[in-house]
Amino acid sequence: MARGIRLVRRYPVVALTLAIGLVGIVLALAGAGWLVAWIFSVYALAVAAWQAVGMVRDILRGHWGLDILAVTAIVATVVVGEYVAALIVVLMLTGGEALEDYASRRAKRELDALLTRAPQHAHRVVDDHFVDVPVDEVEPGDVLLVRPSEIVPVDGELRSAEASVDESSITGESVPVEKHTGDGLLSGSVNGLAAIEITATARAADSQYQQIVALVAEAAASKAPVVRLADRYAVPFTVFSLLLAGFAWWISGDPVRFAEVLVLATPCPLLIAAPVAFIGGMSRAARNGVIVKGGGVLEQLARARTAVFDKTGTLTHGSPELVAVRPEAGFDADELLGLVASAEQYSSHVLAESMIDAARERGIRLREAAAASEAATNGVVARIDGREVVVGKFAFVAEHAPEARRTGIAPGELAVYVAVDGAYAGALLARDRLRGNAAATLARLDELGVHHTMMLTGDAQATADHIAEELGIERVRAECLPADKVAEVAGIADRPVIMVGDGVNDAPVLAAADVGIAMGARGATAASESASAVILVDDVSRTAKAVEIGRDTVRIALQSIWIGIAVSIALMLVATFGVIPATVGALLQEVVDLITILAALRAIGGRRDARAPDVGDRASAREEASSDARG
Structure with missing residues (x-):
């Protein structure tokens, strides 16, 4: 019951449409069919007028949307007396928005989980007792108690002898990590079955989890270029649908045929498929330890042709x-x-x-x-x-x-x-030791279409050449200053270009690349802020995973759009010859919407994504990464 009330509050227009439909059924059974026609028609026209106001505002702002199809279909069905079809189109219009909202919530489950799990309080040790304080009041040096199964509120060092913590929400590592006295603990990780004490090493705002939350919030507010591309399909699809409906009317001489075709001109493949797919892709990336700051980043990753790497701390461990x-x-x-x-x-x-x-x-x-x-x-x-x-x-x-x-x-x-x-x-x-999975990462990128590689480093030429030869990297530029790295990336012809780095000195080139990926596991704040995506675990192989997710997301988004459009056009062509009545057509259109959404939800991934990808070298994920190289 409570869940039903929440759904009614969340989707009031859908609930009202269904309620009017039920009232209509009762009245029809009571023999008041004429009243049903009036109620359905007036309600449908009211919704059409409400949608038309928003549509006109969008047009005045230069944005031609797909609402014109739905509004025209509602008016047409009312005019020709197909009032049941009119109500179903209203349900499609309002229900489509509800379905998109539901699908989006399902798709960004991992993103929302990161936001909602942000620690709010900490148990600070004061003399011989504990005091609950807001997490923002914790200062470095404070001793904190973390009870069993609680979230570590800020970055800290373990004071207790040992602990077992779940870092899966931060790094994607599904296996609990064993910690010992003096080991670092990341905020957002979950304590095991024993209470522990930690010493805070950072304020909440500077801790790993809160930085991730800020990145997630930025990612969730983005809109992908492919979504705008879908918006641009609106005009030709609208024109085609209206012309086909007009043609059906012309060859049949029956205005009902116009309505029968138009109710099948579903805009949902364009309105819903791309946003749902890209939110799903960002959620999948978060599940794999990569925060992507926008759907547009996924599209760039999908088209990437060149990968550029810093050396120290990226291809190597960064701890000579x-x-x-x-x-x-x-x-x-x-x-x-x-x-x-x-x-x-x-x-x-x-x-x-x-x-x-x-x-x-x-x-x-x-x-x-x-x-x-x-x-x-x-x-x-x-x-x-x-x-x-x-x-x-x-x-x-x-x-x-x-x-x-x-x-x-x-x-x-x-x-x-x-x-x-x-x-x-x-x-x-x-x-400096080469990462065990660096070669496998480059090979995987090549399989994904990123055929060109380059290494930029401040190290000596001989050292850089040695690493490049071991990994098979095509081009090397050594002894680089930050400005040199920016110039090198700007001069690359095979674009889009991915740049992967970890240090403050990489921040300018990460911002200059088409896609900057920061190895942000150790809090390289400047690099993370400049980058388009942040890898939360010290694992370079997640670069290839990000490209894979980008390619899958764009493919699924476009597939979903075209599946929906193709089915809609096929049904409209059939309806042109009077085979599909308006009411049946409106119901079929709901089926097309559902197919489109289910197709787009594939971008979330599933069992094909391991909770913790095979990184090839587990030890490397727990070692310190470096920021700069002197020699």
Whole structure:
């Protein structure tokens, strides 16, 4: 009962139309058929007038819609006395909007789920008790309790010994993830069966889940170009339908034939199919860990011909491993690594964490610096134990130690140079590991029609060439600044172009590409805001999944449009010869609407989409991705 009341409130005109139909049946059984004709006709004309007002407003704004067909069909059926058909056309018109609304709600289920599950409150630990506070009041450093099966309210670190969390709504990973003390927890993930304590590391507005919610809201408000393309079909379809109905009247000499043809001129394939398909496609993408910011992005993905990738953090893990320490005379390996790691504590560069981790693994104690400064993308200068330590690119270190000399490196390796008190102290070698599924991703893109590939990176040419050769990438441009990347993408002839990147330095080129895809799993906010789509999990293979979803969505949208139009035209041609009465035609038209909607709903996907796609390298999805590359 309650559900029925909600449906009546949501679709009042549909409910009123059905109620008038029931009243008409009762009156007809009571022998008041003349009254039924008047009630149906007056109501139908009132609805037609109401629709006509909106139609005229649209026309004055330069938008020719399909309402003219429905309005003309209602008036025509009333004029020729087919008042039952008139009421059915009214039901089609109002019911079509209700069906579209229902289908849209069904299609964007995953998008809505993300929006409605946004955490609202948090249990903050105050002294020996817990206080419920709005999630917006949580500050970094607050200790929070997360009860069993509750949503983690903000990004944080686990204080408890261990936890099992469900990150499926964030990453698409269906298997619960085991966490241990100090591990990061994403807001929006669901706690397991045991209560845990976490330390907040970000405010709500800066947490992963809230950023995803903002992206979803932007995506849900979009309209795809193919939807506008469907709108443009309105004029020729309307003209064709009116001409065919007029022709039927002319050859038969019976105005009823005009109404019989026109009631079958269903606008729903154009009005409903494309929006439902694209909302379904965006929902399917969200289920697979990709937030697409608009239906137009799906259409561009479907037509993409070139894919451009950043290297560090995208095709590689972005967390280079130390492979060798080459000290100069006067230093030993542990001493040199200790100085480098101590200085790198004050650097935001991707290599800094690698050096710090390597030192800690060797049990080397890190020292605090009396002063430190970083030259972005070049290196860091720190005063440690009274000595000036310079770490970074060769040219940067050579400015402080003129006798510095380059060390030999193997393909794929990069060198970090060190000077101490103006003297060259040696070099450390690191290697960034290629993602295990990078090659499979490129192969899948080729299968999907994205035949051209390019890599843009700030790394050295030798390193870039080595990675490109391993992956079979056609073109490489190394040692790029952000402006160089934008220029390279702008010069690509085979378009549309997809650009995949993860760092702040990729934000300009992501905005400049036809489709910018940000690897946003680690909160690369600037990149995510500039991109057309955001991959929520640290998994480059979702790029190919996004293209696949785009192609499927556009195919299904166009198929649904043409299926509906083809069936409508076939029925209209049959009705031209008087085979289909107006009332039967109006009922058949409802069937066409239903077929169209069901066809469009295929874009949601189903069992053919695994909850967690085969990413080839599960471990890579849990490792840190980097933002920039120094060398």
